[in-house]
Amino acid sequence: MKKLLAAAVILAFFLTIGVFNLSFASDREAGTYLLAQQSQEKSAEADEEVDEDDEYDDEYDDEVVQINDPLYRLNREFFYFNDAMYTAILRPLGIGYRTVMPSEIRLSIKNFFHNLRFPIRFVNCLLQAKGTKAMEEFATFFLNSTVGFAGIQTPASYYDSLPPSPEDLGQTLAVWGLGHGFFIMYPVFGPSSLRDSATFIDTLLLDPVSWMASNRQGNLDFWALVAVRAGILFNELSFQIDDIDALKEAVFDPYIGIRDAYVERRAKMVAE
Amino acid sequence: MKKTYIGLIVILLAIFLILPYDALAAGAKDTVKGQIDKMLATIKQPGFKDQPREAQINEVRKVINEVFDYKELSRRTLGREWKKFTPEQQTEFIDLFQRVLENVYADRILAYTHEKIEFGKETQLKKGRMEVESYIITTDNKKVPIFYRMSDKSGQWRVYDLVIEGISMVKNYRGQFRQILSKKKPEDLLQTLRKKAAEKPAS
Numbered sequence: 047m048k049k050l051l052a053a054a055v056i057l058a059f060f061l062t063i064g065v066f067n068l069s070f071a072s073d074r075e076a077g078t079y080l081l082a083q084q085s086q087e088k089s090a091e092a093d094e095e096v097d098e099d100d101e102y103d104d105e106y107d108d109e110v111v112q113i114n115d116p117l118y119r120l121n122r123e124f125f126y127f128n129d130a131m132y133t134a135i136l137r138p139l140g141i142g143y144r145t146v147m148p149s150e151i152r153l154s155i156k157n158f159f160h161n162l163r164f165p166i167r168f169v170n171c172l173l174q175a176k177g178t179k180a181m182e183e184f185a186t187f188f189l190n191s192t193v194g195f196a197g198i199q200t201p202a203s204y205y206d207s208l209p210p211s212p213e214d215l216g217q218t219l220a221v222w223g224l225g226h227g228f229f230i231m232y233p234v235f236g237p238s239s240l241r242d243s244a245t246f247i248d249t250l251l252l253d254p255v256s257w258m259a260s261n262r263q264g265n266l267d268f269w270a271l272v273a274v275r276a277g278i279l280f281n282e283l284s285f286q287i288d289d290i291d292a293l294k295e296a297v298f299d300p301y302i303g304i305r306d307a308y309v310e311r312r313a314k315m316v317a318e
Numbered sequence: 319m320k321k322t323y324i325g326l327i328v329i330l331l332a333i334f335l336i337l338p339y340d341a342l343a344a345g346a347k348d349t350v351k352g353q354i355d356k357m358l359a360t361i362k363q364p365g366f367k368d369q370p371r372e373a374q375i376n377e378v379r380k381v382i383n384e385v386f387d388y389k390e391l392s393r394r395t396l397g398r399e400w401k402k403f404t405p406e407q408q409t410e411f412i413d414l415f416q417r418v419l420e421n422v423y424a425d426r427i428l429a430y431t432h433e434k435i436e437f438g439k440e441t442q443l444k445k446g447r448m449e450v451e452s453y454i455i456t457t458d459n460k461k462v463p464i465f466y467r468m469s470d471k472s473g474q475w476r477v478y479d480l481v482i483e484g485i486s487m488v489k490n491y492r493g494q495f496r497q498i499l500s501k502k503k504p505e506d507l508l509q510t511l512r513k514k515a516a517e518k519p520a521s
């Protein structure tokens with residue numbers, strides 16, 4: 047009951063933010079997506095007729111990343127919200143944390159929790175009928191859990207025959223033939239899609255951190271779980287601050303840049 | 319006797335004919351590998367890090383500019399939008415985009431510490447276009463794939479696209495620019511670029 051209540055509170059919180067942001071920014075990007083699509087179609091038509099004399103023309107693979115984005119306006123608002131939260135809170139905190147905490151410890155924490163999530167990778171390898179990868183993941187888990195001191199170190203990474211295969215349920219569904227559906231920019235959690243939202247199920251069912259919480263019957267400490275998860279993500283973020291800074295410097299339309307990059311990266315992960 | 323002379327001349331001629339082609343065929347991979355080595359040698363030379371940042375960036379920039387074919391890169395990025403730009407606008411676009419990318423990559427290269435770089439295979443995408451695979455091995459032993467797409471259009475192999483972890487730089491920018499150009503004019507995009515190019519790279 048408490049769990050449900052907490053979930054409802056969080057949902058309500060995000061919805062409020064969404065509505066709040068929208069009501070303020072409704073004029074900002076209104077309808078641009080539709081416009082963009084229309085003009086793309088129009089110029090695509092025009093393109094077929096025009097000049098063949100341009101020597102470059104035929105060589106251009108002129109495509110852009112394709113994904114449905116019916117929630118475009120909401121997604122964009124959530125993106126700005128995430129960005130503001132990152133800039134105002136997470137980045138300064140992360141830099142402080144990075145300064146205080148030696149990178150060895152941060153890396154150990156990251157490795158430990160990555161190793162712990164082995165069931166997700168293993169089960170999804172199996173669901174995709176990738177037997178070899180499943181065995182490699184098992185060997186990696188075994189090696190890192192023993193020689194690597196419960197996953198704090200990653201001795202398996204020194205073996206070229208044990209490449210990491212970060213499989214998840216989103217990729218499994220893709221292998222089964224499901225498309226993205228549409229793009230979703232989650233507040234806090236960032237880019238995803240309808241299909242890739244299935245990765246939340248991974249975390250809920252196959253992440254040992256979740257098991258620990260649900261073992262304590264009845265008065266399960268939901269917020270303790272949230273805190274642990276936030277801690278894990280925050281620790282991981284501390285490795286990415288420089289990359290994020292560089293990325294922000296390099297983009298012209300950050301929302302489009304992030305969205306398309308997400309789609310391309312997921313396509314590569316599915317293909318592997 | 320005469321026949322031997324003719325044979326010799328033919329062979330010599332053949333060698334002269336083959337040589338320049340051979341130089342070009344020196345290959346995309348060797349070219350980019352040489353340039354990366356040069357880059358690493360530049361930033362690792364003694365005293366390099368003691369210079370003011372501006373001087374460091376200038377030196378790195380020189381090497382970066384040998385690597386990229388900015389014209390090809392710009393045309394590919396804009397794709398069909400390219401024709402909406404006047405020749406003057408096109409020239410300015412190439413120049414500005416070059417300055418933006420220079421800053422971005424100079425920054426990243428100066429942040430480079432002691433990761434290793436490995437090279438993989440090269441594959442032909444089309445005639446005159448190659449893809450060279452490389453991997454950055456991070457300090458925690460992760461492999462980050464960086465693929466260089468290169469063209470010999472400028473007379474030597476130069477990079478027109480970087481594909482990092484499956485994400486094509488050119489394709490990503492193309493999406494962004496198309497979004498901007500769907501509601502704004504080329505001149506507005508140039509204005510955005512001017513602003514971005516004038517920004518000092520963060521330290």
